[in-house]
Amino acid sequence: MAGHYDAVVVGAGFGGMGAGIQLDRMGLHDYVILEREDDLGGTWHVNRYPGLAVDIASVTYSYSFEPNPNWSRLFAPGDELEQYAHHVADTYDLRRRMRFGTTVSGARWDDENELWTVSIEGGETLTARYLLTATGFLSQPYTPPFPGIEDFAGTIVHTTAWDQDLNLTGRRVAIIGTGATAVQLVPELARAAAELTVFQRTPIWVVPKVDMPIPAAVRSLFAAVPATQRAARLVNTSALELLMVTGVLHYKQLKLGNKGAELLARAHLRRQVRDPETRRKLTPTYDFGCKRPTFSNTYFATFNEPHVRLETGSIDHVAADGIVTVGGHKTEIDTLVLATGFNLWDVNFPAIEVIGRDGVDLGKFWREHRFQAYEGITVPKFPNFLSLNSPYSYSGLSYFTTIEAQMKHMGRLFGEMRRRGARVFEVTEAANARFLDKVTDKLGSSVFYGGDCASSRSYYFNQHGEAALLRPNSTLTTHRHATHFPLDDYDYRVG
Structure with missing residues (x-):
């Protein structure tokens, strides 16, 4: 008999932990987080090479609702990011929901019983009302097939x-x-x-x-007066936004x-x-921002x-x-x-086999019908499914911008489900098409299409030549959409 949960989350990195925190906020406490590695932290657990450090200032590369006043440097070394991940897991009681060394091979939607069946390597299966994939953007290492x-x-x-x-x-x-x-x-x-x-x-x-060490006095100030760290975060985030929005997304105009x-x-x-x-x-012979x-x-x-x-x-x-x-x-x-990077578009979207309604294979759907996801999180024909690392989901330069926007989207969506007494949600084809048209049109002004990216060999571009990773919005706009998207963009099944 399969174990049954409110939700199965795949991945115990920062995305998966954000999903778990949001599930608890929504009253869905019976969930499990499945992780193929032997501990939590995602990228910051797997990567341990010399010199590893965050390349976004630490005050921004963290949850806004869980600031860390103890970063040793403006750009924290990798071990501090892993420590922060463990702190978050302990603070929000996530560790007891995690299963390590557990590789998910696939998941299939059972429309009759309105649940997901999740297959684990070794033969075990779990079932859940909701499936959330948080496998990260850069989770599948790539080694080119060099002869010899x-x-x-x-x-x-x-x-x-x-x-x-x-x-x-x-x-x-x-x-x-x-x-x-x-x-x-x-x-x-x-x-x-x-x-x-x-x-x-x-x-x-x-x-x-x-980059520089953060003086002990500043760390003490952050701990004693959290508003000072929030102000530092705002300044840094604004600078990153200026770089991203003006230099990359609005290339043609600016x-x-x-x-x-x-x-x-x-x-x-x-x-x-x-x-x-x-x-x-x-x-480089390509424009700044193509890669x-x-x-x-x-x-x-x-x-x-x-x-x-x-x-x-x-x-x-x-x-x-x-x-x-x-x-x-x-x-x-x-x-x-x-240091050959990751296979983003061939095996990472999605990182596991996901079969939705009417037997639609998500990986094949994306490759045959363009990479797409409504508001970077849901896909037609995939009921009760949230893909937390999806095409057109990455907003800003800090991954936490994306994570927190998706958490807000979950809160609005599940709140409406409670109001309607619904058991199943599915984004409509029309809403998904509108979103895809909108982001495609806005990206037309970006450096990806307006600049010279021919020699960049950038992972931003998929095998069809589309820059289908970044969402062409500012952080403020993305978060506003997450809390104000039209509720009728979803179909709801009341049971």
Whole structure:
């Protein structure tokens, strides 16, 4: 007999914990949070590579209703984010609802009984009235199929499976990838390795990181007068909004803002890298914002070190003792670090098989009929289903903006269900189509469609060339929609 719950939440990262907090607020206390890893925290539990830190200021990268006055720096290191996740789980009594080491293989809607059947690897099944997927945007690591990689005789480590006992002192190291993870990791590798080669396919825009320790006196003030931390959050969030809304989403109308950010990044690169040819290779040929930019004061300067080399030749194959480029040059190494990112569009949307009403497969539906989700959270033909990492859901630059907007959407939707005495909700086809048309139209002004993104190879774009990840609204607008969307955009089944 399957265990039955009010709700099953898949994922115990910050999104899943936000969902649990909101379920409790709505009086749905009988839920379970299923997590494939051995502990909670999502990204901040899985990633443990040297240099790991948040790239959004800590006062903003946290729940607004659960501020942490104890951040040690403006940009907190990864272990503090994991500690914060544990604090949230304990404060909101979430841990007793969590099951770790539990991999969900799929879920299917049972229309006759009005419930979801959730299948767990190993044969167990659970049932629930509601299904909430909170598997994160970057949860499925990707390793390109480099020919010969299985024959490499040295050590291979992916950044999402970092070996804490790995000692790189004196080693000849290569790292493949130059995204945000690599920007944090490369300076750390250079400190230990005898030789470091950075294999770059696509350069990244990097701006200075205004980071510093938060003085004890300021932390004490945050704890004693929470309004001061709320003010710091407002200032930081406003600055991020200015960057996102003016430089990225309203590119056509405000190109100057985008070009200003690009000039800042170019000046930063010019100040930090001495060699003109290296600077040229590190300079993106796409517009600022096409690919997620990042912050660092040490990444560029690392390429001045005599034992660090930038390789921009395409990889032909991996040999037992090194990496060979298309031109035939071999870089001999004994350690290979893969900072190759995540498979976002092929396997992450959704991360599990989800079968809705009339046998509709969500993954196939999205790939055959465009990636879409009403207000970034619900999908037609998927009753009582909330997808917390969906197309057009990511708003602002902090993931917590998205999480809290979705929590508000849940509160409004479930409040209306209680008022009507409904057991089942499903967004209408018409409402979903209107939302998709609206965000598509608004994104027409963004850098993704108005700028030059041809060479960015950005995960913002899906396999159809659509930038279907970001929601083209400010934080204020997104949160207003979450509390004011038309209630008749849903069909309700009263039972």
